[in-house]
Amino acid sequence: MWTYIIRRVLQAIPTLLIISILVFSLLYITPGDPVNLILGTEDKKITPEQRAVVEADWGLDKPFFERYFNFLIGAIQGDLGKSYATGQDVFSSVMQRMPATLKLAGAAMVLSLLISLPLGILAAIRHNSIWDSLATALATVGISLPRFWFGLVLIIFFSLKLQLLPSMGSANLDQGLGQFLKFIILPASSLALSMAAVQTRMIRSSMLEVLGQDYVRYARSKGLKERVVIYGHALKNAMIPVITIVGGEIGGLLGGAVVTEQIFSWPGVGRLTVNSITKRDYPMIQGITLLLCTSYLMINLLVDILYGFIDPRIRYDKKV
Numbered sequence: 001m002w003t004y005i006i007r008r009v010l011q012a013i014p015t016l017l018i019i020s021i022l023v024f025s026l027l028y029i030t031p032g033d034p035v036n037l038i039l040g041t042e043d044k045k046i047t048p049e050q051r052a053v054v055e056a057d058w059g060l061d062k063p064f065f066e067r068y069f070n071f072l073i074g075a076i077q078g079d080l081g082k083s084y085a086t087g088q089d090v091f092s093s094v095m096q097r098m099p100a101t102l103k104l105a106g107a108a109m110v111l112s113l114l115i116s117l118p119l120g121i122l123a124a125i126r127h128n129s130i131w132d133s134l135a136t137a138l139a140t141v142g143i144s145l146p147r148f149w150f151g152l153v154l155i156i157f158f159s160l161k162l163q164l165l166p167s168m169g170s171a172n173l174d175q176g177l178g179q180f181l182k183f184i185i186l187p188a189s190s191l192a193l194s195m196a197a198v199q200t201r202m203i204r205s206s207m208l209e210v211l212g213q214d215y216v217r218y219a220r221s222k223g224l225k226e227r228v229v230i231y232g233h234a235l236k237n238a239m240i241p242v243i244t245i246v247g248g249e250i251g252g253l254l255g256g257a258v259v260t261e262q263i264f265s266w267p268g269v270g271r272l273t274v275n276s277i278t279k280r281d282y283p284m285i286q287g288i289t290l291l292l293c294t295s296y297l298m299i300n301l302l303v304d305i306l307y308g309f310i311d312p313r314i315r316y317d318k319k320v
Helices: 002-031 036-041 048-059 063-076 089-123 130-144 147-162 176-213 215-223 226-255 258-264 267-280 282-310
Strands: none
Touching: 002 063, 002 147, 002 258, 002 282, 036 048, 048 215, 063 282, 089 130, 089 226, 089 258, 089 267, 130 176, 147 176, 176 258, 215 226, 226 282, 258 267, 267 282
């Protein structure tokens, strides 16, 4: 197992290197004067002396490869540069927003699984029944509608009509669990509904495939209770493709649900990304992109490791 983990980590290094080159190159050739962005003024108001000072302070007077090399060395040491817009450290700025995104992602994922697991299992064990048709129809509708549509509908209904929940903002757990839940319910539900639709269809199809296997028929022929067959034998093996989907969704959520965070004014990484793009804050965009890619690679590794714990047939030995 450790050999496999080390090998995967080493394989991730060239991937991150290529991504860093692409991101740095694209932003390097993007139209716009970094000096204007840093000073927040028009080009005609900047004197040559001011431009020379700013370029020297920010390393903009150096050639491309030297700037990239400095960026790469800094990234390895945890220094992703400073924001053009605020002058603050990029890594610290992203990490300050990450807890809010983690809370939102965790709440959305838990809520989506609470919805999708019962619906997917029910649709599979009641195949071709009214319950199966209803779960499939709901999942199809959920997949077809965009996430921001759910957010807008939830705001209109629960905030404007019923005035039960706030439409924007956030609260910390130290302000009380009730206050925290009041702010996180709507954005988490907006994300969870669309994720639950995808997960429901995946759980249903995986369960139907597993329920037709010989070992499930053998378990039933032994006289085991249906609950034991479903939850003790079928569900565990049916979760492998579901975990793959969930892992990808977690990676997307950690990247920040951009539209959802913007709609609900949630102070996470997604909202920071939108603000950085609007202000053309290139160092912040570079840092966020690299951190997102790193999180995706880590989550994929964790998902692969989790396969071995769920399915004993999967082993990561030297022959893999």
